[in-house]
Amino acid sequence: MKNVLTIAGSDSSGGAGIQADLKTFAAHGVYGMSVITAITAQNTQGVFAVQDVTPAIIAQQLDAIFDDIEVAAVKIGMVSQVETIKVIAAKLKEYGAKNIVVDPVMISKSGYHLLNPAAESTLVAYLLPLAAIVTPNIPEAEVITGQSITTLADMETAARAILGLGPQSVLLKGGHLNGDATDVLFDGSQSAYLPSRRISTKNTHGTGCTLSSAIAANIGRGLPVAAAVKAAKEYITTAIEHSLSVGKGVGPTHHFYSLYKQAGMLEE
Numbered sequence: 606m607k608n609v610l611t612i613a614g615s616d617s618s619g620g621a622g623i624q625a626d627l628k629t630f631a632a633h634g635v636y637g638m639s640v641i642t643a644i645t646a647q648n649t650q651g652v653f654a655v656q657d658v659t660p661a662i663i664a665q666q667l668d669a670i671f672d673d674i675e676v677a678a679v680k681i682g683m684v685s686q687v688e689t690i691k692v693i694a695a696k697l698k699e700y701g702a703k704n705i706v707v708d709p710v711m712i713s714k715s716g717y718h719l720l721n722p723a724a725e726s727t728l729v730a731y732l733l734p735l736a737a738i739v740t741p742n743i744p745e746a747e748v749i750t751g752q753s754i755t756t757l758a759d760m761e762t763a764a765r766a767i768l769g770l771g772p773q774s775v776l777l778k779g780g781h782l783n784g785d786a787t788d789v790l791f792d793g794s795q796s797a798y799l800p801s802r803r804i805s806t807k808n809t810h811g812t813g814c815t816l817s818s819a820i821a822a823n824i825g826r827g828l829p830v831a832a833a834v835k836a837a838k839e840y841i842t843t844a845i846e847h848s849l850s851v852g853k854g855v856g857p858t859h860h861f862y863s864l865y866k867q868a869g870m871l872e873e
């Protein structure tokens with residue numbers, strides 16, 4: 606089995622962050638590991654508090670893993686602060702980590718700043734150049750490029766601009782546009798559209814975390830980036846289609862729908 610690491614924040618309600626990442630890894634048949642960067646008190650209705658983990662213990666978590674275990678791929682999610690980002694970048698370089706998927710998490714669906722705005726430029730400068738693929742949503746791509754994005758053509762232009770900042774590929778997610786949920790993948794030579802019809806549900810908590818972890822799991826298992834993204838898009842679409850009415854607000858997606866269906870474990 607391949608070992609895949611998530612470096613991200615904890616979501617107490619289990620639908621996003623570390624919890625979504627580990628569930629996604631489990632659903633993909635890879636062995637999941639975690640470095641926790643921050644602890645959030647959040648549920649389906651909002652984020653209420655954040656406790657950042659110190660850069661020193663983040664470094665120690667990374668040392669503990671990389672000193673001992675072969676890591677096939679790494680997903681990076683919520684990274685909170687300038688010093689958090691710097692220590693992660695330094696350690697990943699020190700250990701020669703490969704197959705790094707960067708989800709540049711900035712603001713939660715409920716509007717909470719999970720990344721200190723003062724650290725946005727640090728994320729761009731330190732993490733994007735390490736990425737095999739970066740997966741911004743539209744608001745994040747607007748912050749990274751300084752351009753407004755309202756059409757598929759704008760998405761393609763922004764993906765090209767982001768590629769210039771150092772990642773090997775860019776997946777710009779279209780979940781925040783109206784109409785179909787079409788994502789744009791650009792690898793420096795070709796761009797591809799990944800369309801899916803928009804599913805009518807309020808339960809989309811953690812969609813971005815789940816998609817980026819699925820990409821990391823697929824790359825870790827040896828798929829080329831384009832195939833990893835295509836399979837991950839199919840996975841997130843099924844997970845949204847069968848999303849769960851957990852809590853009173855924006856519920857989580859179903860990370861195990863296909864597995865449970867095959868095993869006859871679905872509740873009717």
Ligand SMILES: Nc1ncnc2c1ncn2[C@@H]1O[C@H](COP(=O)(O)OP(=O)(O)OP(=O)(O)O)[C@@H](O)[C@H]1O
Binds near residue numbers: 713742804813
């Ligand atoms: N209603 C929907 N129907 C179908 N696909 C969707 C829907 N909403 C989002 N998606 C897809 O889900 C994936 C995640 O995209 P999204 O833009 O929601 O990420 P995000 O904003 O980073 O999520 P998060 O809230 O976790 O930060 C993309 O492939 C997007 O196209």
Ligand SMILES: Cc1ncc(CO)c(N)n1
Binds near residue numbers: 613615616623683714
């Ligand atoms: C910890 C965490 N990471 C990422 C997200 C995605 O928005 C979230 N809501 N919480």
